[in-house]
Amino acid sequence: MKLRDDARFSTICIHAGQEPDPSTGAIITPIYQTSTYVQEAVGRHKGFEYARTQNPTRLALERNIAAIEGGKAAYAFASGMAAIDAITTLLESGDHVVVTDNTYGGTFRLFEKVLRRYQLSFTYVDTSCLDLVEAAIRPETRMLFVETPTNPVMRLTDLAAVSSLARRHRIKLVVDNTFASPSLQRPIEFGADLVIHSTTKYLNGHSDSIGGIVVATHDEDSESLKFIQNTAGAILSPMDSWLILRGTKTLALRMAQHNVNGMALAEYLNGHAKVKQVLYPGLPSHPQHELAKRQMRGFGGMLTFDVGNVEAAFDVCKRVRLMALAESLGGVETLISHPASMTHASVPPAQRAKIGLTDSLVRISAGIEDPDDLIDDLKQALS
Numbered sequence: 001m002k003l004r005d006d007a008r009f010s011t012i013c014i015h016a017g018q019e020p021d022p023s024t025g026a027i028i029t030p031i032y033q034t035s036t037y038v039q040e041a042v043g044r045h046k047g048f049e050y051a052r053t054q055n056p057t058r059l060a061l062e063r064n065i066a067a068i069e070g071g072k073a074a075y076a077f078a079s080g081m082a083a084i085d086a087i088t089t090l091l092e093s094g095d096h097v098v099v100t101d102n103t104y105g106g107t108f109r110l111f112e113k114v115l116r117r118y119q120l121s122f123t124y125v126d127t128s129c130l131d132l133v134e135a136a137i138r139p140e141t142r143m144l145f146v147e148t149p150t151n152p153v154m155r156l157t158d159l160a161a162v163s164s165l166a167r168r169h170r171i172k173l174v175v176d177n178t179f180a181s182p183s184l185q186r187p188i189e190f191g192a193d194l195v196i197h198s199t200t201k202y203l204n205g206h207s208d209s210i211g212g213i214v215v216a217t218h219d220e221d222s223e224s225l226k227f228i229q230n231t232a233g234a235i236l237s238p239m240d241s242w243l244i245l246r247g248t249k250t251l252a253l254r255m256a257q258h259n260v261n262g263m264a265l266a267e268y269l270n271g272h273a274k275v276k277q278v279l280y281p282g283l284p285s286h287p288q289h290e291l292a293k294r295q296m297r298g299f300g301g302m303l304t305f306d307v308g309n310v311e312a313a314f315d316v317c318k319r320v321r322l323m324a325l326a327e328s329l330g331g332v333e334t335l336i337s338h339p340a341s342m343t344h345a346s347v348p349p350a351q352r353a354k355i356g357l358t359d360s361l362v363r364i365s366a367g368i369e370d371p372d373d374l375i376d377d378l379k380q381a382l383s
């Protein structure tokens with residue numbers, strides 16, 4: 001089986017990196033649950049020596065996601081955070097990074113509580129404003145770390161614009177594409193150097209695995225990431241690699257329904273008397289709706305809404321019946337959460353206030369259930 005160079009997105013998702021198993025012909029890449037590989041003679045082996053360094057299931061996943069994102073190579077890690085941590089090993093002591101101010105709370109915690117101790121420094125700016133990004137760049141800036149849309153205030157960064165800015169200043173553009181998924185947005189097409197994912201979310205899509213991946217476009221980054229994956233050893237397990245491979249096969253189909261459900265809930269909430277504001281890039285009222293139409297192929301399943309005060313926010317989270325109150329996102333089942341006290345509790349209150357992450361916000365990760373059932377659930381929770 002050979003994929004043509006002009007294969008379309010869903011075909012790539014299903015077939016890239018997937019060869020029938022050479023020993024049996026199994027159409028699905030097996031879970032190679034092994035720690036080592038028998039060698040024919042000293043130094044004569046089949047390309048696999050020790051499973052921290054190489055594993056066929058992980059390799060199949062890495063080739064699959066590299067193709068899905070349009071990159072050259074990918075490296076899978078034990079979690080999204082391990083993937084982000086691996087990217088920061090491309091930096092050296094004294095380097096500076098400009099980061100989207102509304103970045104995921106765990107990323108903020110890694111940068112501020114761990115990496116600052118190693119003489120790396122970070123400046124958080126609203127990357128939707130190019131002037132602020134440019135003003136934050138210093139002679140020692142080596143990386144621009146962007147999330148778009150952001151979690152949970154759904155602000156967008158213009159990827160083509162930040163990419164040309166990064167190129168002009170000779171700094172690497174890293175995009176955390178977890179929230180959109182490559183089905184909706186492929187940052188490398190806009191000039192990103194590296195893309196990361198928490199595969200825990202849309203790529204796996206079934207809420208049964210934790211993982212992360214880095215997609216590289218330059219050979220030198222690829223070599224460094226391969227080295228750190230083997231050296232630090234935060235590898236993704238064969239079982240998790242297999243689960244995510246199963247997930248990417250239905251990515252395009254799932255994302256189509258996430259888009260439908262996200263839009264249906266956003267429109268319902270937008271007209272509700274108890275809702276002050278809905279943050280969803282698919283609504284014409286979203287300040288960056290035009291950018292979303294340009295840069296994304298669908299608006300996704302993530303939306304946030306403001307119910308006026310923290311008591312009302314807690315109340316909605318408690319009263320939903322079909323939706324589950326839980327952290328995480330991107331699964332087939334709908335989740336609801338209170339970002340200020342759950343996913344973003346590690347972000348200091350002053351920083352939360354600065355980015356508009358108030359206590360009255362509720363976030364939904366719309367699953368792929370029937371949208372009318374989800375609307376019925378919100379109707380009774382808000383009544």
Ligand SMILES: Cc1ncc(COP(=O)(O)O)c(C=O)c1O
Binds near residue numbers: 082147199328
């Ligand atoms: C945007 C984003 N990036 C990274 C992560 C970290 O991923 P993981 O939980 O798989 O370590 C998350 C987790 O929620 C996330 O939402």
